[in-house]
Amino acid sequence: MKRIVFGALAALVLLALAAVLIAWPRADFIPARSPQAWAGTPANIARGAYLARAGDCMACHTARGGTPYAGGRALATPFGTVYASNITPDATTGIGAWTADDFWHALHDGVSRDGRLLYPAFPYTNTTKVTRDDADALYAYLRTLAPVREANRPHALRFPYDQQIVLAGWRLLYFKPGVYAPQPARSAAWNRGAYLVEGLGHCGACHSPRNGLGATGSRLSGGRIPIVGWYAPALDADHEAGLGNWEEAHIVQLLRTGVAPRGAVFGPMAEVVGHSLQYLTDDDAGAMAAYLKSLPPEPSPRRPGAAPLDDVMKAGRTLYEHHCADCHGADGRGTSVAGHPAYPPLAGNGALTMADPVNAIRIVLNGGFPPATGGNPRPFGMPPYSPVLDDAEVAAVVTYVRNSWGNTAPAVTPPDVNRWRAVPID
Amino acid sequence: MPATVLRCSLLCAALLPALSALAQPERGVPDTLARRVAACTACHGSPSAPPPSTGPGYYPRIAGKPAGYLVNQLQNFRAGRRQYPLMTYMVEHLSDDYLREIATYFSTQHLPAPVLARASLPAGQMERGRELVMHGDPALKVPACIACHGQRLTGALPAIPGLLGLPRDYINAQFGAWRNGTRRAHAPDCMATVAGRLSLADVTAISGWLASEPLPDDATPAPDVTHPMPLACGSQPERP
Numbered sequence: 272m273k274r275i276v277f278g279a280l281a282a283l284v285l286l287a288l289a290a291v292l293i294a295w296p297r298a299d300f301i302p303a304r305s306p307q308a309w310a311g312t313p314a315n316i317a318r319g320a321y322l323a324r325a326g327d328c329m330a331c332h333t334a335r336g337g338t339p340y341a342g343g344r345a346l347a348t349p350f351g352t353v354y355a356s357n358i359t360p361d362a363t364t365g366i367g368a369w370t371a372d373d374f375w376h377a378l379h380d381g382v383s384r385d386g387r388l389l390y391p392a393f394p395y396t397n398t399t400k401v402t403r404d405d406a407d408a409l410y411a412y413l414r415t416l417a418p419v420r421e422a423n424r425p426h427a428l429r430f431p432y433d434q435q436i437v438l439a440g441w442r443l444l445y446f447k448p449g450v451y452a453p454q455p456a457r458s459a460a461w462n463r464g465a466y467l468v469e470g471l472g473h474c475g476a477c478h479s480p481r482n483g484l485g486a487t488g489s490r491l492s493g494g495r496i497p498i499v500g501w502y503a504p505a506l507d508a509d510h511e512a513g514l515g516n517w518e519e520a521h522i523v524q525l526l527r528t529g530v531a532p533r534g535a536v537f538g539p540m541a542e543v544v545g546h547s548l549q550y551l552t553d554d555d556a557g558a559m560a561a562y563l564k565s566l567p568p569e570p571s572p573r574r575p576g577a578a579p580l581d582d583v584m585k586a587g588r589t590l591y592e593h594h595c596a597d598c599h600g601a602d603g604r605g606t607s608v609a610g611h612p613a614y615p616p617l618a619g620n621g622a623l624t625m626a627d628p629v630n631a632i633r634i635v636l637n638g639g640f641p642p643a644t645g646g647n648p649r650p651f652g653m654p655p656y657s658p659v660l661d662d663a664e665v666a667a668v669v670t671y672v673r674n675s676w677g678n679t680a681p682a683v684t685p686p687d688v689n690r691w692r693a694v695p696i697d
Numbered sequence: 698m699p700a701t702v703l704r705c706s707l708l709c710a711a712l713l714p715a716l717s718a719l720a721q722p723e724r725g726v727p728d729t730l731a732r733r734v735a736a737c738t739a740c741h742g743s744p745s746a747p748p749p750s751t752g753p754g755y756y757p758r759i760a761g762k763p764a765g766y767l768v769n770q771l772q773n774f775r776a777g778r779r780q781y782p783l784m785t786y787m788v789e790h791l792s793d794d795y796l797r798e799i800a801t802y803f804s805t806q807h808l809p810a811p812v813l814a815r816a817s818l819p820a821g822q823m824e825r826g827r828e829l830v831m832h833g834d835p836a837l838k839v840p841a842c843i844a845c846h847g848q849r850l851t852g853a854l855p856a857i858p859g860l861l862g863l864p865r866d867y868i869n870a871q872f873g874a875w876r877n878g879t880r881r882a883h884a885p886d887c888m889a890t891v892a893g894r895l896s897l898a899d900v901t902a903i904s905g906w907l908a909s910e911p912l913p914d915d916a917t918p919a920p921d922v923t924h925p926m927p928l929a930c931g932s933q934p935e936r937p
Contacts (some may be wrong), residue, residue, distance in 0.1 A: 334779075336777040342737075353797075369729075529790075541790045542789070546838030598726070598735070600724050606725060606726045607724070607725055608725060608727075608728045609728060613725075613732075614726070615728055631883060637786045638736050638786065639736070639787055639789070640782075640787060640788075640790060640791055642789045642791075645789060648794065649730075649733065649795055649798070650795075652735065653736055654735060655739070655740075655786070657741070658740060696782050697777070697783050
């Protein structure tokens, strides 16, 4: 009897070990096409610069007010703070000593030159989909930056998340290296869009919900961005970002200019458009739009939700007419300048009516400008209302816009508003 | 058949505006910079809507300040050299070109002088404030404010701000920020040096006096600062 139990246990352990071995995220080496692939030729450098924009590498690898790509930006996560690294070609503090293969290994396998496993705050679960050719062009471009001597700041992660063995376990569960595999049944544009969205664009880093261990799902079904505190809407649900029923041209316009007839970008997405998407070609933005529109739509949930109280709606309406109607229109349809979107419509605007009201609250509290872009260099701004309206007033006006002109969404309460009054910027 | 075509074109003609109204925001607004920067004037005031006399009483007057000063500050907020979240949110995604245009717009704007509440400080302290502003304190190696900020304290071109018409809380907060390193300028950061040499009592005296002094009718900045400046300033480099 004892022997049977022992044998069964041993078999189980062996099975588990075999499973770990099979699931282990192997380094996946694909050689460069030829040394010409990463040579500093004008064509490689230009393509690499474009891809670096498409991946918005600069946004994380640059501290506020710091030298581009010299690292140091703090990325706050539920597990502690990760500091982005210096990726200028400085030989001691940057990636100056890295070979094209080292760079590929980091981008594709999430492993640093010294063999350390990288934290997935660097979105290598996405960049693993990048082709070797594109990785080499990125490498060629990064080599042309002025080297900056700026030592990397050690991450400040809590135990046990600071342990490499824990990270190895995480990778076992959630990471498998692999270049994007085109779907032959789909068009070239669709595949290009999928490659950009799922790969360098790493849209899922925000637009995919994260589980308790910080891993994103495979769908772009939206979620509150941890710590940062903005809600990245579902890109596959018409009741959130609502791309399914947007015209493709309007999606391209939003990605490339930051404004469109049906909405404007704000919060973290303003940064993405400002630093990255505005530089995409119309073809690439169009490919992304076509891919996003093709995502299988998530049905709208039936929201039970009690209708907002009459006096809240009445108070909200009075505030709206006083503070908001001049720009957004009494009918909530927004306003334009010579046919160009100026102030976005609020009627039918999915950004306002998502179950999580944080974006609408923060826009009212902070105001702000959409990004200045080539297609919208002088954006119209919105005043911050946090100095003018108290929590109950913000709650009333947000509840009003969430439940007028055909919009329906749960009411917002003063405590919902209060928690967003004092959030740090970085 | 022609009747069907006619009916359709009539129907379509009637429907088209309705359809485009659904797709496009129809109401237009005038394309003015004043309209685009309404986000700024909500706190800083505009000729048609001066800042409210009641309220937090913190926001600085920006109308008529030299454009060079304003653009430096806008860029400082964007780069984290100044820290005030609402301002950072405003300028975070704006280009240098647009910030320059906005700065120039406000530099040419004239607002009525604010009604000031005279600081309730003991006479001796007000006098110490006036003394520091007008003459500085050689023992502390603190130059007079007027040495750089203009004889009439209305600033100097291209990048030195006027000091009158500002809320006292705002002035105090700036001295605190210089001392804590949360307000920085291009090196050498002359105001951080000055703030480091002043005691808190002296800061109180200066802010109390400045905030009580009425803005002159002609608040335009001086055409230039008197050279050489008492301290080197990265924001207003010496002419060669």
